[in-house]
Amino acid sequence: xxxxxxxxxxxxxxxxxxxxxxxxxxxxxxxxxxxxxxxxxxxxxxxxxxxxxxxxxxxxxxxxxxxxxxxxxxxxxxxxxxxxxxxxxxxxxxxxxxxxxxxxxxxxxxxxxxxxxxxxxxxxxxxxxxxxxxxxxxxxxxxxxxxxxxxxxxxxxxxxxxxxxxxxxxxxxxxxxxxxxxxxxxxxxxxxxxxxxxxxxxxxxxxxxxxxxxxxxxxxxxxxxxxxxxxxxxxxxxxxxxxxxxxxxxxxxxxxxxxxxxxxxxxxxxxxxxxxxxxxxxxxxxxxxxxxxxxxxxxxxxxxxxxxxxxxxxxxxxxxxxxxxxxxxxxxxxxxxxxxxxxxxxxxxxxxxxxxxxxxxxxxxxxxxxxxxxxxxxxxxxxxxxxxxxxxxxxxxxxxxxxxxxxxxxxxxxxxxxxxxxxxxxxxx
Amino acid sequence: xxxxxxxxxxxxxxxxxxxxxxxxxxxxxxxxxxxxxxxxxxxxxxxxxxxxxxxxxxxxxxxxxxxxxxxxxxxxxxxxxxxxxxxxxxxxxxxxxxxxxxxxxxxxxxxxxxxxxxxxxxxxxxxxxxxxxxxxxxxxxxxxxxxxxxxxxxxxxxxxxxxxxxx
Ligand SMILES: Cc1cc2nc3c(=O)[nH]c(=O)nc-3n(C[C@H](O)[C@H](O)[C@H](O)COP(=O)(O)O)c2cc1C
Ligand code: SF4
Ligand code: FES
Numbered sequence: 315x316x317x318x319x320x321x322x323x324x325x326x327x328x329x330x331x332x333x334x335x336x337x338x339x340x341x342x343x344x345x346x347x348x349x350x351x352x353x354x355x356x357x358x359x360x361x362x363x364x365x366x367x368x369x370x371x372x373x374x375x376x377x378x379x380x381x382x383x384x385x386x387x388x389x390x391x392x393x394x395x396x397x398x399x400x401x402x403x404x405x406x407x408x409x410x411x412x413x414x415x416x417x418x419x420x421x422x423x424x425x426x427x428x429x430x431x432x433x434x435x436x437x438x439x440x441x442x443x444x445x446x447x448x449x450x451x452x453x454x455x456x457x458x459x460x461x462x463x464x465x466x467x468x469x470x471x472x473x474x475x476x477x478x479x480x481x482x483x484x485x486x487x488x489x490x491x492x493x494x495x496x497x498x499x500x501x502x503x504x505x506x507x508x509x510x511x512x513x514x515x516x517x518x519x520x521x522x523x524x525x526x527x528x529x530x531x532x533x534x535x536x537x538x539x540x541x542x543x544x545x546x547x548x549x550x551x552x553x554x555x556x557x558x559x560x561x562x563x564x565x566x567x568x569x570x571x572x573x574x575x576x577x578x579x580x581x582x583x584x585x586x587x588x589x590x591x592x593x594x595x596x597x598x599x600x601x602x603x604x605x606x607x608x609x610x611x612x613x614x615x616x617x618x619x620x621x622x623x624x625x626x627x628x629x630x631x632x633x634x635x636x637x638x639x640x641x642x643x644x645x646x647x648x649x650x651x652x653x654x655x656x657x658x659x660x661x662x663x664x665x666x667x668x669x670x671x672x673x674x675x676x677x678x679x680x681x682x683x684x685x686x687x688x689x690x691x692x693x694x695x696x697x698x699x700x701x702x703x704x705x706x707x708x709x710x711x712x713x714x715x716x717x718x719x720x721x722x723x724x725x726x727x728x729x730x731x732x733x734x735x736x737x738x739x740x741x742x743x
Numbered sequence: 744x745x746x747x748x749x750x751x752x753x754x755x756x757x758x759x760x761x762x763x764x765x766x767x768x769x770x771x772x773x774x775x776x777x778x779x780x781x782x783x784x785x786x787x788x789x790x791x792x793x794x795x796x797x798x799x800x801x802x803x804x805x806x807x808x809x810x811x812x813x814x815x816x817x818x819x820x821x822x823x824x825x826x827x828x829x830x831x832x833x834x835x836x837x838x839x840x841x842x843x844x845x846x847x848x849x850x851x852x853x854x855x856x857x858x859x860x861x862x863x864x865x866x867x868x869x870x871x872x873x874x875x876x877x878x879x880x881x882x883x884x885x886x887x888x889x890x891x892x893x894x895x896x897x898x899x900x901x902x903x904x905x906x907x908x909x910x
Contacts, residue, residue: 317806346848349887362900363767375765398867399864399865399867400825401826401828401865401866401869402828402865403865403867403869404867404868404869404870406866406867407868414830423790438867439808439879440808440810440867440876440879440881441867442879442880443879443880443881475760476768477760477766477770477861478769478770479769479808480769480772480773480808480809480810480811481808481809481810481811481863482807482808483864495766495780496763496765496767497763497765497766497767497768497769497794497804497809499803499804500807502807517762517763558851558870559870560828560869560870560872561827561828561831561832561869562829562831562832566869566870567870602796603827635869637827637828637831637869639831643831648827649828651830652827653828655827655864655865656863657827659864677842719883
């Protein structure tokens, strides 16, 4: 693990990396200059060859996404997703705080590859301080000639701005983000057209939406080449990943590691094992509130943290936001916390999502209060399963996951709160 | 003074960022909130006028997002994260103790008008629980000892201001 290069969290080792002079002294903006030599197609092909996958959660291949943008449209945009609102996720903030120019450079390379006219960085409203700091860094980049008219005599012009959201998880969903940026309610759009298509992007123009971490990898790939990048991780999960670890570990935090690191290496060697003496790990949400929960068995612990290996465990690595729970935790309580999140964050546009999250929350509360019956567990499982695949965006699926998978893996945690069918029969009910 | 005069430079800056003026509705609502302490009818009307929007639309945008406050808040707006990762490390108890210490209900304001406490969802600082956001700035790795000291400091500052004003 130790000989893997640090691509993103270099701010730990290089003091004041956030300042442009220090960033440039450490190879900064070399990737952008090289990109201008390579041309649009050269850049897109290199990112494709590196098999860089989206770090916002879905893991879509980034170079492929860029290649969907039509070449002949005069106005195009890049929207950087810095909404970072998934429970347990706190990595994009760290990149922006410690290594902001690498994000700016990555976004610029993307903008150049698709010949975008402007880049908007959409930050969650709570990142107020981060956004104001980022504004200063963007001004530095403009001062140095990396933004504005006819950048470095390339004949290409581009601007970059920050935009603050105001507290709505749904604005992390790419089409809701675009609506919010346009000044409409932050609700998802009907697709097609997709953001990359004319009619589907920002102000109806073709738009690439990428996560902060995704774009921050790009300068390194351009400088060192796809072949070097592919040496890190596995074929299907290339490069390093920022793993956010929270909950019951000794050393919570953000760690940059190659994808093929195992959960055990991260949770024990890096994070120091369970937080409290005498406890052991019980369960993990590997992708914040939205991905399926898994019991922390030896099989899970020994699995590499890749897209392909987590799929075998019937979960996802997603945004790699690991929330760790020890054996003192009641998983019913976890389900109630997570469903409250999604109930609060549902934008209300689709009935199965709006009504489903409301009922799930109500019934889980009833179970937690000791007023539930065994059949209530069946009921919420059914409600959750009926929310899947029917809605405008994936939030309803995310909201179904914590119910379906907690019941599946930890039925006893639910049963201890409810009256069983036998008890009810004995009481003549 | 009207927003469009008092904050002319900032408003102009935001308008210049976007090809369509409507996109400036969120930054302008923040300015209105800063000026009036919350999103009041006056602020909504002024933002609507600057952007040539219907006030009802501006109001609905403000209502959609939790960071625009539709009611006046205390001088310090404390939003405690009680979401899962923080709750695993004592955030629910911290939130309860904080309300008790200040003698407030959920989303209530302390008698001296200084502190409003409410709970919010994940703030992307889950490794630093318990944590909260005070007027859009983060306070992390908290416990009640630290909070009590901070609260008393703010109360003393406020008292000193009052004393000075009364001299
Ligand atoms: C409800 C919902 C919330 C999302 N929140 C975020 C988010 O906070 N940050 C993010 O980067 N992607 C988020 N996404 C994923 C985005 O829609 C989109 O896939 C991503 O920004 C694409 O960038 P990437 O390919 O670089 O990952 C969310 C998706 C959904 C359905
Ligand atoms: S699934 Fe939920 S959050 Fe997504 S658009 Fe429908 S109602 Fe809104
Ligand atoms: S759960 Fe509290 S900051 Fe993330």
